Amino acid sequence: MTTTKAYAAQSNTSGLAPHNIERRTLREDDVSIEIDYCGVCHTDIHFAENDWGMSIYPVVPGHEIIGHITAVGNNVTRFKVGDTVGVGCMVDSCRICSACNEGLEQFCQEGMVSTYNGQDRHDQQITYGGYSENIVVSERFVLNIPSQLDPATAAPILCAGITTYSPLKHFNIQPGHKVGILGMGGLGHMGVKFAKAMGAEVTIFTRSESKVAEAKKQGADHVIISRDPEQMAAATETFDFLLDTIPVQHDLNPYINCLKYDGVHILVGLLEPIEPALQASVLVMKRRILVGSLIGGIPETQEVLDFCAEHDISCDVEMLKIQDINSAYERMKKGDVKYRFVIDMASLKN
Amino acid sequence: MTTTKAYAAQSNTSGLAPHNIERRTLREDDVSIEIDYCGVCHTDIHFAENDWGMSIYPVVPGHEIIGHITAVGNNVTRFKVGDTVGVGCMVDSCRICSACNEGLEQFCQEGMVSTYNGQDRHDQQITYGGYSENIVVSERFVLNIPSQLDPATAAPILCAGITTYSPLKHFNIQPGHKVGILGMGGLGHMGVKFAKAMGAEVTIFTRSESKVAEAKKQGADHVIISRDPEQMAAATETFDFLLDTIPVQHDLNPYINCLKYDGVHILVGLLEPIEPALQASVLVMKRRILVGSLIGGIPETQEVLDFCAEHDISCDVEMLKIQDINSAYERMKKGDVKYRFVIDMASLKN
Numbered sequence: 119m120t121t122t123k124a125y126a127a128q129s130n131t132s133g134l135a136p137h138n139i140e141r142r143t144l145r146e147d148d149v150s151i152e153i154d155y156c157g158v159c160h161t162d163i164h165f166a167e168n169d170w171g172m173s174i175y176p177v178v179p180g181h182e183i184i185g186h187i188t189a190v191g192n193n194v195t196r197f198k199v200g201d202t203v204g205v206g207c208m209v210d211s212c213r214i215c216s217a218c219n220e221g222l223e224q225f226c227q228e229g230m231v232s233t234y235n236g237q238d239r240h241d242q243q244i245t246y247g248g249y250s251e252n253i254v255v256s257e258r259f260v261l262n263i264p265s266q267l268d269p270a271t272a273a274p275i276l277c278a279g280i281t282t283y284s285p286l287k288h289f290n291i292q293p294g295h296k297v298g299i300l301g302m303g304g305l306g307h308m309g310v311k312f313a314k315a316m317g318a319e320v321t322i323f324t325r326s327e328s329k330v331a332e333a334k335k336q337g338a339d340h341v342i343i344s345r346d347p348e349q350m351a352a353a354t355e356t357f358d359f360l361l362d363t364i365p366v367q368h369d370l371n372p373y374i375n376c377l378k379y380d381g382v383h384i385l386v387g388l389l390e391p392i393e394p395a396l397q398a399s400v401l402v403m404k405r406r407i408l409v410g411s412l413i414g415g416i417p418e419t420q421e422v423l424d425f426c427a428e429h430d431i432s433c434d435v436e437m438l439k440i441q442d443i444n445s446a447y448e449r450m451k452k453g454d455v456k457y458r459f460v461i462d463m464a465s466l467k468n
Numbered sequence: 469m470t471t472t473k474a475y476a477a478q479s480n481t482s483g484l485a486p487h488n489i490e491r492r493t494l495r496e497d498d499v500s501i502e503i504d505y506c507g508v509c510h511t512d513i514h515f516a517e518n519d520w521g522m523s524i525y526p527v528v529p530g531h532e533i534i535g536h537i538t539a540v541g542n543n544v545t546r547f548k549v550g551d552t553v554g555v556g557c558m559v560d561s562c563r564i565c566s567a568c569n570e571g572l573e574q575f576c577q578e579g580m581v582s583t584y585n586g587q588d589r590h591d592q593q594i595t596y597g598g599y600s601e602n603i604v605v606s607e608r609f610v611l612n613i614p615s616q617l618d619p620a621t622a623a624p625i626l627c628a629g630i631t632t633y634s635p636l637k638h639f640n641i642q643p644g645h646k647v648g649i650l651g652m653g654g655l656g657h658m659g660v661k662f663a664k665a666m667g668a669e670v671t672i673f674t675r676s677e678s679k680v681a682e683a684k685k686q687g688a689d690h691v692i693i694s695r696d697p698e699q700m701a702a703a704t705e706t707f708d709f710l711l712d713t714i715p716v717q718h719d720l721n722p723y724i725n726c727l728k729y730d731g732v733h734i735l736v737g738l739l740e741p742i743e744p745a746l747q748a749s750v751l752v753m754k755r756r757i758l759v760g761s762l763i764g765g766i767p768e769t770q771e772v773l774d775f776c777a778e779h780d781i782s783c784d785v786e787m788l789k790i791q792d793i794n795s796a797y798e799r800m801k802k803g804d805v806k807y808r809f810v811i812d813m814a815s816l817k818n
Binding site: 407 | 567577638705737738740745752754755756757758759762
């Protein structure tokens, strides 16, 4: 065990503050990673503040981790000291169920082990995330960061990126498809970049006229103001796919009505419950699909990193010192970030 | 124009009574069909009683029509006088949009013309359904009834049959799949037969212990009592597909939880709205799909008739005289029919 500096929440109201944690001694398949950058995901806030009633304190958030390897276990084959690597939303799974065998560890029958607030399968310790000096992870759950990527802007690919890339890839988005992106935050702006890179014609749905210029700047071919009934009516039955990244409850019915028959509405947010209620007819009358999607498996997370390197895609980020994390959370709650905060973990040494 | 005997509802409370209607003079692509049998669908009740607020009186219900051809228009090529034929839920569409070109006339961009309470695209007359002596329909919307099928029990294939066959076929049900059928009425009992014929392992979900024997008799490999939390918990993540034929509002969440990752919950009922509300997590956490399905196109309706002939599948029916239609509706409202009423239209001549 090694004592490591971190930032942790001690209760749902405490905010984050410096806190020493223990990292395990390397197992044979582990690597130790000194963390250089960590993206800030809205999920981090939900866990720090126990919004979902499942937080185990102290909570050390952070699952968009970029760093470099400082030590490797005896059986590690894929990495060596000095490699630039990433760790995303999970650090283990059963590794033998059909989902794990398919590289869909996020659907592991025994449940994936989350990067933080998960429970290690071997020593039963609660896992601590990336708001810390270092992390120890089995190499199977460590990603290679292509040299073309800037490590700082690559961090959010590990959650915001894979969450939007995975469903677009799963449903085989390609040229000729009309894709709508709902919401233009950390996830939505990545969704636009991926859908464009896959060749789709992309429309951003936004509530506000004031975001039209920004949406176009992000690469959208078109913008629809979702509050304008005329624009929504004109969009009826015109889309093949909608990627819904809106993080708060909203009426899905008018959006789903914008899908052609056999169109697909992809939900990545946990709207609990979906209200206003869904109308069955919007699905039944046009054989439309409502589907959920959850991050992506490890092979696909590597794939999205390579895809970003190939297509020169990065996340728009605002760099942060760890000491400013609490004010960053407050800004995120207001949607005041373009589009993702990334912590420069060098600040933790100050 | 020809005057024809029929049974019609004149208002939402009148019940059905004898009423003379006019059938159009044959157009060049029309056939005239003397109706031998007409299945009774719950939709008939909804239109007779204006449950959906869109009925145009007089309403002559009936869209599970079997008869024989008595006359053909000059350009008719597929049928001749004497042929046994069927007419299902629609009698026309634009015929040129992408959906019509794909044989998915139910998703026609200009809207399909329903067999009753629709509006003819040429003379703008309201359409009258199969509770009548005869019907005049363009041959493109007329089905061939294979000689192996008993015409009386074949009638419900034209709605209850295609409605359940179409999604099972669309999602490529095959041996190795575990399929659950929700509800055991006219639609559900056909779903069991189709899923079995496609090679799936089939489970019927029912609320009542008293239906277990009947479910097994219908061919189900297993029965789950949906009111028993232990049985539902044991079924978590075990199904590939659920075909939901329950015609009333119900909580979808516990059923969807029975699906494996990538599992598909198929809705064919118009639950307006879906309440209790759906939880996004039941979709998101396992990439599950909720999809609607609406009858089937004309080519697929022919396909299901041929499939039934090949696999010796028929609907379990109770024969009815047209004079008893109102009491039949009352019984259907209580779920008291195994599993479909079919009207012997010879009774209309009495």
